[in-house]
Amino acid sequence: MEHARVLRGVAGVAGFLAAAEVVGATGLIDDRFLPRMSTILRGAAELLVDQEFLADARASLAAWGLGLLLTVAVSVPAGLALGALPPVERAVRPLIEFLRPIPSVAIIPLAILIFSDNLHLRVAVIVYAASWPIVINTIYALRDVDPLAKETLRSFGFGPMSVLLRVALPSAAPFIATGIRVAAGTAVILVVSAELLAGGAEGIGIYITEAASGNRMDLMLGAALWAGLFGVLSNTALVAVERRLFRWHDVRTGAAR
Amino acid sequence: MLEITDLVHSYGSHRVLDGVSIRAAEGELVCVVGPSGCGKSTLLRSVAGLIRPTGGRVLIGGQPVDRIPDNLAVVFQDYSRSLYPWMTAANNVALPLRRRGLDRRRRREAATAALDQVGLADAADKYPWEMSGGMQQRVSIARALAYRPSLLLMDEPFGSVDAQTREDLEDLVLRVCAHHGMTTLLITHDIDESVYVGDRVVVLTRSPARVAADLPVGLGDSRDQIATRQLDAFVRLRAEVGRLVRGGSSTSTVLEKH
Amino acid sequence: MNVIRAVGRLWLVPVTLVVWEVATRAAEQPFFPPPSATLARMGEMWLSGPPAHLLLTEQAMDDFGPSLARLFAGWALAAVLGVAAGIAIGCSPRLSGYLDPLIHLGRAVPPPLLVPFFLALLKLSTPAQLTTIVFGIIWPILLNTIDGTRTVDRQHLETARIFGFSTAQRLTRVIVPAAMPKIFAGLRLALSLALILLIIAEILAGSGGLGYRLLTAQRTYLYTDMWGCLVVLGLLGYLLNSAFLLMERRVLAWHRNARQTT
Numbered sequence: 001m002e003h004a005r006v007l008r009g010v011a012g013v014a015g016f017l018a019a020a021e022v023v024g025a026t027g028l029i030d031d032r033f034l035p036r037m038s039t040i041l042r043g044a045a046e047l048l049v050d051q052e053f054l055a056d057a058r059a060s061l062a063a064w065g066l067g068l069l070l071t072v073a074v075s076v077p078a079g080l081a082l083g084a085l086p087p088v089e090r091a092v093r094p095l096i097e098f099l100r101p102i103p104s105v106a107i108i109p110l111a112i113l114i115f116s117d118n119l120h121l122r123v124a125v126i127v128y129a130a131s132w133p134i135v136i137n138t139i140y141a142l143r144d145v146d147p148l149a150k151e152t153l154r155s156f157g158f159g160p161m162s163v164l165l166r167v168a169l170p171s172a173a174p175f176i177a178t179g180i181r182v183a184a185g186t187a188v189i190l191v192v193s194a195e196l197l198a199g200g201a202e203g204i205g206i207y208i209t210e211a212a213s214g215n216r217m218d219l220m221l222g223a224a225l226w227a228g229l230f231g232v233l234s235n236t237a238l239v240a241v242e243r244r245l246f247r248w249h250d251v252r253t254g255a256a257r
Numbered sequence: 258m259l260e261i262t263d264l265v266h267s268y269g270s271h272r273v274l275d276g277v278s279i280r281a282a283e284g285e286l287v288c289v290v291g292p293s294g295c296g297k298s299t300l301l302r303s304v305a306g307l308i309r310p311t312g313g314r315v316l317i318g319g320q321p322v323d324r325i326p327d328n329l330a331v332v333f334q335d336y337s338r339s340l341y342p343w344m345t346a347a348n349n350v351a352l353p354l355r356r357r358g359l360d361r362r363r364r365r366e367a368a369t370a371a372l373d374q375v376g377l378a379d380a381a382d383k384y385p386w387e388m389s390g391g392m393q394q395r396v397s398i399a400r401a402l403a404y405r406p407s408l409l410l411m412d413e414p415f416g417s418v419d420a421q422t423r424e425d426l427e428d429l430v431l432r433v434c435a436h437h438g439m440t441t442l443l444i445t446h447d448i449d450e451s452v453y454v455g456d457r458v459v460v461l462t463r464s465p466a467r468v469a470a471d472l473p474v475g476l477g478d479s480r481d482q483i484a485t486r487q488l489d490a491f492v493r494l495r496a497e498v499g500r501l502v503r504g505g506s507s508t509s510t511v512l513e514k515h
Numbered sequence: 516m517n518v519i520r521a522v523g524r525l526w527l528v529p530v531t532l533v534v535w536e537v538a539t540r541a542a543e544q545p546f547f548p549p550p551s552a553t554l555a556r557m558g559e560m561w562l563s564g565p566p567a568h569l570l571l572t573e574q575a576m577d578d579f580g581p582s583l584a585r586l587f588a589g590w591a592l593a594a595v596l597g598v599a600a601g602i603a604i605g606c607s608p609r610l611s612g613y614l615d616p617l618i619h620l621g622r623a624v625p626p627p628l629l630v631p632f633f634l635a636l637l638k639l640s641t642p643a644q645l646t647t648i649v650f651g652i653i654w655p656i657l658l659n660t661i662d663g664t665r666t667v668d669r670q671h672l673e674t675a676r677i678f679g680f681s682t683a684q685r686l687t688r689v690i691v692p693a694a695m696p697k698i699f700a701g702l703r704l705a706l707s708l709a710l711i712l713l714i715i716a717e718i719l720a721g722s723g724g725l726g727y728r729l730l731t732a733q734r735t736y737l738y739t740d741m742w743g744c745l746v747v748l749g750l751l752g753y754l755l756n757s758a759f760l761l762m763e764r765r766v767l768a769w770h771r772n773a774r775q776t777t
């Protein structure tokens with residue numbers, strides 16, 4: 001079964017590449033704007049030895065990782081605090097409900113004014129925008145913790161803090177992890193958006209802007225392809241980590257996926 | 258009317274049905290009883306054409322079942338999933354009637370009539386989630402009745418309702434099946450129920466299922482929840498079926514000596 | 516009663532506003548105008564028009580009109596494409612086997628990276644913006660539709676087979692309604708994503724609209740205007756989400772109720 005699925009997937013990708021190549025070969029589309037598939041793939045391969053691209057990719061990756069780390073460090077405690085203290089959560093809720101719908105990329109122009117350093121800018125934007133899924137998932141997860149489990153521990157004389165640590169946190173962890181996975185995807189979008197909007201010296205968004213002004217569509221699409229592959233890999237890795245850590249957790253649907 | 262001959266089915270290498278033969282005459286109500294997991298649903302799904310059995314033959318009205326027959330209806334066990342929750346009771350009943358070539362108004366009339374027969378004339382415009390489990394199962398039965406099948410299949414239709422509702426539904430099935438003269442195959446794991454409802458009781462063995470016994474009930478046509486269950490014949494037959502379901506050998510030879 | 520309850524729930528909002536107002540007045544930082552100034556500027560920009568136009572100014576028409584049109588056009592297009600393809604893929608395990616890796620790759624490509632490409636390919640800004648939105652938001656719709664279609668209750672499908680539903684009936688009466696809760700979840704996610712992509716597309720491939728206004732305000736040192744845009748975008752996001760929830764609640768009444776009773 002698994003074998004057949006992999007084969008189908010490979011066939012699907014091969015079919016797509018071949019079809020795109022054939023359409024390109026018919027000359028229906030001007031290949032200055034949409035290069036042939038083979039050209040794009042060659043461009044993507046060249047990028048792997050292109051020092052400039054590698055430096056840009058590293059810079060974006062660093063901003064992404066740092067931003068995500070900081071996001072987790074800020075939003076998990078915030079979510080736990082709000083989830084554990086319902087009165088505070090009720091008071092803060094209207095603010096969250098107003099701030100959250102602001103489209104995340106809209107704060108980039110403001111961030112450009114505040115941060116002169118490009119790394120700080122990207123990290124700040126990530127922390128602002130990627131925190132929401134983690135905070136919200138953590139609040140919901142804490143609210144959903146089996147009251148019986150909490151009561152049991154309380155009846156053995158454990159204080160609220162150790163109930164939080166021993167019952168609430170472990171049973172909320174899978175949902176928090178889901179929130180982090182969503183945040184990781186959001187963070188990718190914000191890094192590249194910030195780079196495209198704010199400019200700067202290094203970053204995959206900068207690389208693409210330069211490729212576009214040099215009319216190198218092949219390099220542009222090649223870079224986008226690598227960004228996509230990176231997204232697939234990081235997501236797969238996070239799912240694998242979740243599976244390993246939370247094997248005990250029956251597959252319930254999370255608050256946000 | 259229904260002839261199941263040497264039916265064999267395996268899921269992969271796991272044999273579930275091991276040569277099951279059952280016959281039902283026109284208008285007969287046959288109960289199939291067997292322990293949980295013995296393959297009763299598999300049997301029903303083979304008869305309905307939902308799965309293709311590994312071996313054996315099923316004839317309905319002389320026609321082999323090679324796809325889903327159009328003169329057959331099924332009432333499933335789980336009431337919470339047997340109706341479409343996005344449709345009213347009347348629409349649930351009326352939708353299959355399109356296949357009968359009825360126009361909208363006639364579909365609606367047939368649905369109302371069927372709902373009336375199961376005592377739900379007032380619930381036509383209710384949604385499944387506005388009804389109790391027993392009511393939902395009544396709607397399922399009404400849907401089957403309105404469809405006017407010549408063969409009705411029921412897979413533990415009363416398995417998930419409370420005892421009182423269950424008795425009402427048993428009487429309802431007895432009444433409507435007799436009224437329409439439908440041939441009915443009712444599957445259950447409840448020994449009491451099989452004896453109370455059936456004209457005949459077919460007992461299946463533990464997996465892989467075979468026919469352990471095929472017993473005529475002979476309690477007459479009119480049955481009553483209290484009086485019938487107190488009859489000596491009922492009590493004896495129930496004990497017999499119980500022994501067989503638990504894997505004992507038939508004691509009918511002993512019974513005959515009495 | 517209601518007023519008291521609302522005050523009890525919302526008290527932090529006025530408190531925050533007052534603190535913000537005081538702090539910004541004290542700091543006198545041009546990037547952070549006081550909220551009262553932002554509010555006044557918003558009124559001036561967008562709500563000082565003639566009563567016949569519901570007070571909307573010409574600038575309001577120029578800012579909101581094109582943005583909303585793009586937003587809804589992109590969303591509707593993605594909805595039609597995503598739901599149709601999702602049902603087809605969800606119904607066929609074979610097709611989904613072929614397309615799975617491509618879908619996962621497509622979903623992972625950050626859509627803003629493609630804006631320069633779409634712009635070069637399509638030349639015009641509106642088609643490029645629409646393409647960006649559609650490309651960016653189709654994935655949650657597609658994946659949710661596939662998931663919803665694939666997880667239709669087996670008994671619901673078997674009932675359809677037993678009673679001989681035609682293919683069209685099976686699709687419209689069983690599969691689509693059963694998948695509807697998941698489809699709606701995807702559509703709602705897509706709507707908030709669409710707003711994000713609209714802004715980025717208008718900034719990068721701009722010619723009018725709220726994103727463009729936001730960018731020009733920032734570039735021309737009109738910081739109160741910029742804050743006004745932020746506030747109105749937040750309101751817009753909130754309204755869109757609420758309106759969608761309202762619609763969802765009506766369309767999926769059966770789903771909510773069915774879940775409560777079982």
Ligand SMILES: Nc1ncnc2c1ncn2[C@@H]1O[C@H](COP(=O)(O)OP(=O)(O)O)[C@@H](O)[C@H]1O
Binds near residue numbers: 268273292293
């Ligand atoms: N689709 C299936 N695939 C594999 N095994 C199945 C499937 N359906 C049922 N079985 C197995 O076949 C046996 C009989 O199942 P079933 O016919 O549902 O029994 P019953 O209805 O008597 O409880 C069980 O052991 C069950 O696990």
Ligand SMILES: [Mg+2]
Binds near residue numbers: 298412
């Ligand atoms: Mg069964």
